[in-house]
Amino acid sequence: MQLRRHLLTLWSACAMVVALLAVGCTSQPTAGSSPGPAFNATDTAWILLMIPMAERAQLLTDLAPSRTADPSLAQLAAKTGSTLRGDLRRLRAVLRLSGAPDTHPHEGHDMPGMVSLGTLEKAAATNGQAFDRILIDALRADFTQSRLLCADEQTHGQADEATELAAAIARSTAEQITQLDKLRAAQPATSGDETTVAPGPDATVSRTSVASRTPAL
Amino acid sequence: MTPAAVPAGIVRVPEFNATCSYSHSKPDDPIVLPGLPGASHMHSFFGNKSTDAFSTTQSLLTNTPTSCTPANDLSAYWIPTLYEGDKAVEAESMIVYYGSRLIDPSATVPFPQGFRMIAGNAKTQTPTPAGSPGQYWCAGEGGEIGRSADGNWPRCAPKAHLTHQLVFPDCWDGKNLDSPDHKSHVATTYDGKCSGAYPVAIPNISFVVSYPTSGSTAGFRLASGMASSIHGDFFNAWDNAGLGHRVKDCITQKAKCNSAGTF
Numbered sequence: 001m002q003l004r005r006h007l008l009t010l011w012s013a014c015a016m017v018v019a020l021l022a023v024g025c026t027s028q029p030t031a032g033s034s035p036g037p038a039f040n041a042t043d044t045a046w047i048l049l050m051i052p053m054a055e056r057a058q059l060l061t062d063l064a065p066s067r068t069a070d071p072s073l074a075q076l077a078a079k080t081g082s083t084l085r086g087d088l089r090r091l092r093a094v095l096r097l098s099g100a101p102d103t104h105p106h107e108g109h110d111m112p113g114m115v116s117l118g119t120l121e122k123a124a125a126t127n128g129q130a131f132d133r134i135l136i137d138a139l140r141a142d143f144t145q146s147r148l149l150c151a152d153e154q155t156h157g158q159a160d161e162a163t164e165l166a167a168a169i170a171r172s173t174a175e176q177i178t179q180l181d182k183l184r185a186a187q188p189a190t191s192g193d194e195t196t197v198a199p200g201p202d203a204t205v206s207r208t209s210v211a212s213r214t215p216a217l
Numbered sequence: 218m219t220p221a222a223v224p225a226g227i228v229r230v231p232e233f234n235a236t237c238s239y240s241h242s243k244p245d246d247p248i249v250l251p252g253l254p255g256a257s258h259m260h261s262f263f264g265n266k267s268t269d270a271f272s273t274t275q276s277l278l279t280n281t282p283t284s285c286t287p288a289n290d291l292s293a294y295w296i297p298t299l300y301e302g303d304k305a306v307e308a309e310s311m312i313v314y315y316g317s318r319l320i321d322p323s324a325t326v327p328f329p330q331g332f333r334m335i336a337g338n339a340k341t342q343t344p345t346p347a348g349s350p351g352q353y354w355c356a357g358e359g360g361e362i363g364r365s366a367d368g369n370w371p372r373c374a375p376k377a378h379l380t381h382q383l384v385f386p387d388c389w390d391g392k393n394l395d396s397p398d399h400k401s402h403v404a405t406t407y408d409g410k411c412s413g414a415y416p417v418a419i420p421n422i423s424f425v426v427s428y429p430t431s432g433s434t435a436g437f438r439l440a441s442g443m444a445s446s447i448h449g450d451f452f453n454a455w456d457n458a459g460l461g462h463r464v465k466d467c468i469t470q471k472a473k474c475n476s477a478g479t480f
Contacts, residue, residue, distance in 0.1 A: 042252030044397075049256055103398040105249060109340045110442065112244055112258060148255055156252030156271075 039098040040158035046149060047095045047162065050169070051088065052106045053149075056115040057142045058084040060123055064135060067127040072183055077135065080176055087169055094161050113145020129188065136184050143177045146170075220465045223472045224480055231317040231325075233420075233467040233474040235292070237263040237285035239307045242298055245270035248333050248399055248450050258339075258440035259298040263311045265454060268293040274331035277454035285313070286476045289456035296383070296449050297339065297441040299428060306437070309378070309429045313451075315420035315468070318387055320409035323469040324418040327460040328389070328453045335399040336385040336422075337448030339441040345369045353444055356380040356427060365436025369444045373431035383449045385422040388415035399450075420468055424449045 061084065064077030095102060110116040115138045123134045150170035157163045223229075239261060246257040247270055254270035262268045267280035277291050285292075294313055299306045317325055337351070345352050346368045347361070355361040359374020373379060386403035388411035396402040404415040411418040439446055453460075459478065467474035474480060 040252075045250045045253055045256070049250065049253070101397050105340075105398070107340055108342060109446070110258075112255065145255075149253060152253045152256070 036160040037158045039100065039162060042153060043157045043159050043162040044095075044098060044100040046153040046157060046166065047091055047098065047100075048102065048105055049111065049149060050146070051091050051095070051102075052104075053111070053114050053142060053146060054084045054088050054091065056120070057139065058088070059120055060115045060135060060138055063120075063123050063131070067123070067131040068135065069128045070132055070183075072186075073132055073135065076176075076179055076183060079179075080139065083172055083176065087172075090165055090168075094159075094165055097161055098159065113141050113148075115139075115142055132187065136180060136187065140177065140180055140184070143173045143180065146173050147177070218461060218465050220470050221462075221479070223466075223470055227480045228473040229471050230473050231322040231468040231471045233315050233463040233478055234476050235264070235285040235287065235290045235294075235313040235315075236476045237283075237294065237311045237313060239263060239309075239311070240266050240268070240284040242305065242307070243269055246295075246450070247272040247293070248335065248395070248452060259305070260295045260440070260450075261298045261305075261307055263294040263296075263308075263313075265291050265293045268295065268452070272452065274452075274454060277452065278330065287459065287478065289459040291454040291456070293452040293454065294424065294449065296424065296426065297439040297447065300438050300440070301430060301433075302435065306428050306430050308426045310427050312425045314423040314425060315463070316423070317418070317468050317471075318406060318409065318421050319411065319418055322418075322471055324411065325420055325464055325468045326417060327455070327457070327464045328419050329394065330453055330455070330457060332389075332394045332453040333399065333451060334385060334395075334403050335448055335450050336383050336424075337446075339446050339448045341445045342443045343445045345444045347371070349445075351383070351445075351447065353379055353381045353447075355431070363434075365432065366434045367436055370432055370436040372433060375431055377431060379428040379430050379432055379437075381424075381426050381447060383424040383426075383447060385424075385449070385451065387411065387419065387421040389417040389419045390415050391417035420464060422451060 058081055061077040061081035064074055068074050068077065119134060119138050123131055123138070126134065147170055150166040150173065153166035154163050154170070157166065240263055242259055242261050244255050244257045244259050246260060247268065250256040250270060252270060264283050264285045265277050265280060266282040266284060267276060272293060277293055281291060283291055294311060319325070347364060353371055355371050355373035355377040357373070357377035359377050361371040361377070362374050363372040364370065365372060371379070386405045388404045388406050390402050393402040437444070441448065463474060463478045466472065466478065472480060
């Protein structure tokens with residue numbers, strides 16, 4: 001179909017131009033060098049899903065300092081938060097490189113594995129072991145999905161910048177899962193219902209006691 | 218292509234249809250998340266039985282089993298899966314109506330193979346009390362007898378079933394098979410004409426989905442969230458001649474056709 005060939009060629013041509021411009025800006029052209037492959041639809045879809053997932057996970061890890069009673073978990077949350085911030089920087093950079101518009105396809109929406117809005121609400125309203133359980137379970141689900149998505153991207157994505165970032169995130173996520181599982185194994189066994197503490201004077205008291213028990217990090 | 222002669226007594230509305238049963242479910246979306254199986258909320262697929270994260274126009278055209286009649290419609294149609302509690306409730310049918318809301322339906326042309334679009338918005342999470350536009354309703358004897366506790370879903374009389382109609386845009390920019398948000402290459406007409414940036418009239422699609430349930434005070438949820446997040450995806454893989462005939466015979470002539478494309 002003439003129309004379809006023209007349309008798809010137009011899209012590939014645009015993507016190619018963007019990739020060419022990107023390579024020109026960031027590397028010394030050598031004789032015989034050629035630009036990397038263009039961004040395909042999987043690359044774009046992967047980036048546009050990874051960004052909101054990382055943003056949501058970061059919202060959760062940001063809650064940890066004031067809510068967890070466990071110093072190792074506080075440390076893991078801090079490390080995860082900083083990894084997520086780095087991932088977000090690189091994801092946004094790759095998105096700019098791709099030239100694809102950010103259509104925010106998943107904004108305000110809970111995707112599989114994503115830390116849900118409900119989870120964030122619950123986490124914000126608890127502290128101590130109840131918070132820890134929420135944090136651990138939600139992060140693990142996020143990491144697991146993240147690893148799956150990065151594996152898919154490496155297999156079916158096209159642009160080197162995207163597939164390489166996927167490989168890097170997959171590696172760091174695998175490490176984080178290992179650390180998380182160690183902490184999870186060390187968690188006390190679940191004892192009855194989770195206690196949900198609404199923000200208020202109690203929360204302030206808990207924060208103070210966490211601060212007094214937490215050794216200097 | 219000469220349009221078929223319309224016998225007397227045929228209802229004179231522009232319309233043909235694909236009548237589909239539920240095919241399969243996957244957390245896949247070949248339009249929004251191509252190449253990323255498991256990345257999506259759960260979708261219930263109708264039509265082409267091979268639809269998954271890797272589907273392309275070619276793969277749809279070469280995989281012929283479909284849950285729709287007629288057999289030469291190899292298109293993929295999908296919606297978020299409906300849940301009652303933790304149980305998925307699959308539709309008893311999806312009828313895809315192809316009609317026209319234009320003052321002059323004779324301007325309608327068929328979509329090319331590979332054309333795709335989305336209707337509705339998975340991100341919308343707002344209440345849908347009785348009377349909301351695009352709401353779920355009750356089809357059958359007794360109709361609606363109340364609402365769910367959250368007010369967002371109807372409760373139907375015992376013989377009435379939960380039903381939904383999702384209407385797609387009617388006008389196309391005539392150039393792009395898709396767009397980054399899968400919507401910007403099409404538009405809805407409000408004056409019965411296709412003009413401006415969207416000059417090409419395409420058949421107006423509606424998904425009419427019926428579920429074997431009358432609902433309860435517990436209500437439902439979609440894999441995408443609240444009732445307001447209902448959305449539908451259409452990935453065209455009709456046989457060109459089959460689609461072309463139907464547009465000519467049923468839409469441009471304003472004559473209601475059956476799923477075989479005849480009167």
